[in-house]
Ligand SMILES: Cc1cc2nc3c(=O)[nH]c(=O)nc-3n(C[C@H](O)[C@H](O)[C@H](O)COP(=O)(O)OP(=O)(O)OC[C@H]3O[C@@H](n4cnc5c(N)ncnc54)[C@H](O)[C@@H]3O)c2cc1C
């Protein structure tokens with residue numbers, strides 16, 4: 001089985017809120033000083049799911065990332081985990097795209113690979129938190145999809161997927177080829193060991209641009225985007241906390257309850 | 267500009283779900299003279315149309331095969347409802363349904379969807395879709411030039427619709443084929459009040475240290491009243507095994523909007539706040555006076571939970 005993992009590099013989501021800044025002129029996040037970008041959490045988990053399937057059934061795993069040169073680091077991380085090949089989709093024409101252009105570009109790369117049986121994505125990229133690229137890839141390729149998986153196993157004919165619902169879980173079955181998006185309930189991704197990290201560092205990552213994928217530069221990136229970002233901003237916080245006074249915890253507790261009663265909350 | 271709006275509705279116990287009524291309320295406000303319609307699928311849909319306040323027309327199928335959500339089946343129905351309604355705006359809940367139907371419908375109709383919106387507003391004839399991103403650190407406002415513009419909308423973002431139900435009912439085809447088979451469902455063991463429905467949510471974080479600490483959070487919730495208060499947790503507390511994943515509040519957990527949210531030993535990471543910042547009043551108990559949670563809280567107690575929580579339990583019992 002040949003599985004593609006779509007992996008995105010993002011600003012570290014655990015950046016302290018105080019270091020999170022936006023450039024209002026460009027509507028972009030200003031990279032926090034001294035904090036390196038990371039592999040989007042859920043994509044590491046998607047890679048784990050793909051690798052476990054490969055270990056159970058044989059085959060290979062290819063990791064694809066659309067991004068800047070720095071996204072090599074995200075690709076290398078998944079290679080160190082055990083993926084076989086890496087592809088970086090890099091072209092100035094891809095810049096400032098939206099979910100649709102990202103999915104369209106990734107789908108063309110998957111078609112170019114040719115023999116892909118399954119695509120594993122994260123449930124959402126932990127920067128924009130959109131949660132749609134996996135499904136859009138499925139639609140571009142005309143494949144079935146199952147989203148927010150916490151378990152994936154291969155059957156004789158396809159995949160059996162356990163999905164997370166608001167009030168429990170659901171088991172679904174899809175024929176191959178298919179797209180699966182993976183959620184944190186799946187479990188932690190493996191931690192690569194030093195020899196694997198060193199071997200991955202030596203691996204060559206294939207680089208494809210718009211031309212390699214037969215994509216008209218005017219149909220991808222900002223030019224092809226259907227979602228127009230008008231404004232990115234930090235919401236105002238209530239800001240003024242009232243610290244409850246009292247000489248003892250008892251007194252504080254009783255003072256808090258008086259406030260809550262005055263607010264008609266209890 | 268007049269907007270023809272289709273709400274992709276969901277049924278709950280044979281009636282339009284509370285979120286469906288909220289979307290209809292939002293649609294009423296945005297229609298500006300255009301028509302509001304609703305799609306309802308599953309057993310009892312025709313009857314439920316009369317309860318879909320704010321909708322002039324309902325596109326329904328009573329086929330019970332729709333009762334279990336299957337993306338491909340719902341997608342076909344939604345596509346047909348969009349075509350027949352002439353909608354230039356489609357609203358779906360940010361639910362199991364919306365997460366799948368939103369993107370796929372957008373793809374099939376060569377348009378775009380803004381996911382998990384908390385506001386849809388008419389700015390001089392152009393709809394602006396605003397949604398949290400960067401783990402709740404930021405908000406992004408989008409416009410969509412293609413038609414229909416699709417949005418999935420977070421619960422409690424609009425006031426529910428008022429007025430009568432749909433006067434006209436149009437039948438849609440029954441559920442068709444799907445390549446994905448739903449084999450079965452397993453309910454999470456949900457005992458008592460659900461955190462999404464509770465008036466008060468008491469949540470515990472990593473600072474509680476161990477499951478034993480978490481018992482104090484449960485005791486605090488029962489002191490407030492087991493009919494009113496439910497127990498939530500941060501992801502760190504879930505990871506420590508203090509609480510089942512179904513109780514996790516946040517970006518990848520549940521979004522709760524109670525009147526009162528009491529956060530004990532939770533630092534207030536943006537991904538946690540993404541699930542509770544819509545609460546009416548937040549109370550924080552934390553020993554670190556600089557914890558981020560205090561910039562969201564209305565009231566705060568700076569102190570060790572080991573002293574504060576037992577005192578709170580005792581005082582709440584007196585209320
Ligand atoms: C993509 C992504 C998605 C995520 N989704 C979620 C999500 O859905 N929900 C979620 O909650 N998190 C989520 N997280 C994790 C989030 O970033 C934080 O790591 C997490 O919320 C921290 O939990 P916490 O506040 O319990 O722990 P900490 O941040 O460790 O905070 C513990 C707090 O307890 C206080 N404390 C310690 N001892 C005491 C004491 N004795 N008395 C009083 N106070 C004390 C400390 O001062 C501290 O403020 C996500 C992260 C990522 C990257």
Ligand SMILES: Nc1ncnc2c1ncn2[C@@H]1O[C@H](COP(=O)(O)O)[C@@H](O)[C@H]1O
Nearest residue numbers: 006007066121122124125130131132133
């Ligand atoms: N630039 C990208 N490169 C590779 N994969 C991506 C990219 N953007 C999104 N994805 C994949 O699609 C998933 C969902 O992304 P999103 O819809 O943006 O939240 C991610 O978890 C990735 O698996």
